[in-house]
Amino acid sequence: MVEDKPKALMLFDGNCGICTFFAEFATRFDVKQRFEIVPYQKIPEEKLKPYRITHRNCSEKMQVVTPQGRVYSGAFGMNYFFFNYPPWSLLIVLFYALPIFLLAEVIVYWLVGRNRERISRWFGLNACLRD
Numbered sequence: 001m002v003e004d005k006p007k008a009l010m011l012f013d014g015n016c017g018i019c020t021f022f023a024e025f026a027t028r029f030d031v032k033q034r035f036e037i038v039p040y041q042k043i044p045e046e047k048l049k050p051y052r053i054t055h056r057n058c059s060e061k062m063q064v065v066t067p068q069g070r071v072y073s074g075a076f077g078m079n080y081f082f083f084n085y086p087p088w089s090l091l092i093v094l095f096y097a098l099p100i101f102l103l104a105e106v107i108v109y110w111l112v113g114r115n116r117e118r119i120s121r122w123f124g125l126n127a128c129l130r131d
Helices: 017-029 045-051 055-060 075-083 088-097 099-114 116-122
Strands: 008-012 035-039 063-065 071-073
Touching (some): 045 055, 063 075
């Protein structure tokens, strides 16, 4: 019998158009099925405590929990995802080798996060239902 490898857990805001769009893309892109991609709203906060993640953390940035229990948030979570898929992994290595690119990525992620309601509407996605 072949044993399944443990999957990383990707948590996203299921009430956000951009987040949901990326999660749907990631689900299609994850052909090796290395990730379980779910809205954080479907996971009881109690189950996230061992990883020191709260629903609030998840509402602000995507969270990725590796099979080893390490947590990557926001742009670093996206990088962890793409690092698992060559040739995208080469781009991620470049980002870390040239910190100016990594800094730019973190800033863009932050800007999109701060304006996700507006951006969702611009692209015709379901607007965020955040409080």
